[in-house]
Amino acid sequence: MDFDWSEPTEARYQEIVAFARTALNDDVVSRDREGRFSRDFWDACGRFGVQSMAVPARYAPDFEEVDFLTAIRAMEGLGYGCEDTGLTFALSAHMWTVTLPIVRFGSEEQKQRFLPRLADGSWIGAHAVTETEAGSDAFAMKTTAERRDGGYVLSGEKRLVTLAPIADLALVFATTDPSLGQWGITAFLVERETPGLETSPVREKMGLRTVPLGEVQLRDCFVPDSNRLGKEGAGAAIAHHSLVIERCSILASQLGAMQRQLDKTIEYAKTRRQFGRPIGKFQSVANRIVDMRLRLESARLLLYKAAWLVTQGKPATLESALLKLHVSESFVSSSLDAIRTFGGNGYLTEWGIERDLRDAVGGILYAGTSDIQRSVVARLLGL
């Protein structure tokens, strides 16, 4: 076993940390307060080559192609350098739940049409699965896709969709035959200007406030055959594939955020003095920080293993569920520990510590709640 990263991977990590620190951190507190997405920062990421990391070089010739492990390590660096977890979450959702499915399952024509614009950030993608009656039970979806000459007519409504209010392209899942259950689900690439597609205003939410989230309405929305992703009935397989990748890759930037949070907490515990000593010298404070480090370290090992399995083409359903469960729950626990360590300052918005907790809670819900991850693992253990 070799736990060292290659030189190019480590160089990419250092570059992206430096980029994120200098280019993406202005106004985070006020953007969070106002729930404001920064298109400028999104575009800066596009120019730097963040979004293109999900795309092979032949569809993004202006950018350097990187392997999946390098992309994961780079996303970790992005999360470390960028204090706006909403932005890093938005980038991950765009890259791994919209761009990557097109890379894996798109026709050559679809790849040429969509990937260059998704890679340079000029287009924003949204992944639309969830519905009112189909949350954890995603494949109970009611959105229908009826066959018509040369395409399908989509009808239904998706909710809680990251980036929906500003997306140029929505990857929408709908059923062509409800009696077939998950085998009737098909994926469609629906462009913003398609008649019958509408999106809601931005929904206000607890955390990840800098990324807009909302509904996608489809009213007799005609989508040509050329915009069907994969075969009819392949939607569940496509969604499952992106879930495994998403569980690895979305959480990479969270891991970086946890490292940043730990560094800040250690620094504070060394400098804040009470009873004549740095608070880090009190065992109960130190133990909390040790627990933060333990969570981070174990989460990191799970991430790298799951990402490695993906690169080897090996099954990673169990590992990615364990990873999703552990990283997301760890981020919540460590965010609380950071607030406890910062005391009253941790509760003040201006210190940027409480924001992590609000952002972290999103992680235990999206891409399958913690209960669902546990049930995936239990099933794979034969229970």
Ligand SMILES: Cc1cc2nc3c(=O)[nH]c(=O)nc-3n(C[C@H](O)[C@H](O)[C@H](O)COP(=O)(O)OP(=O)(O)OC[C@H]3O[C@@H](n4cnc5c(N)ncnc54)[C@H](O)[C@@H]3O)c2cc1C
């Ligand atoms: C920040 C954020 C971003 C999101 N982005 C997207 C997106 O881009 N695209 C998209 O399609 N969706 C998105 N979602 C939706 C997300 O995938 C769903 O919220 C999630 O799948 C849970 O569905 P639900 O909210 O309907 O909760 P429910 O399924 O109603 O669950 C409610 C509770 O019941 C529990 N529960 C349900 N079923 C079981 C079971 N079988 N066993 C044990 N417990 C169970 C759940 O764990 C939870 O505690 C996002 C959500 C959030 C919070």
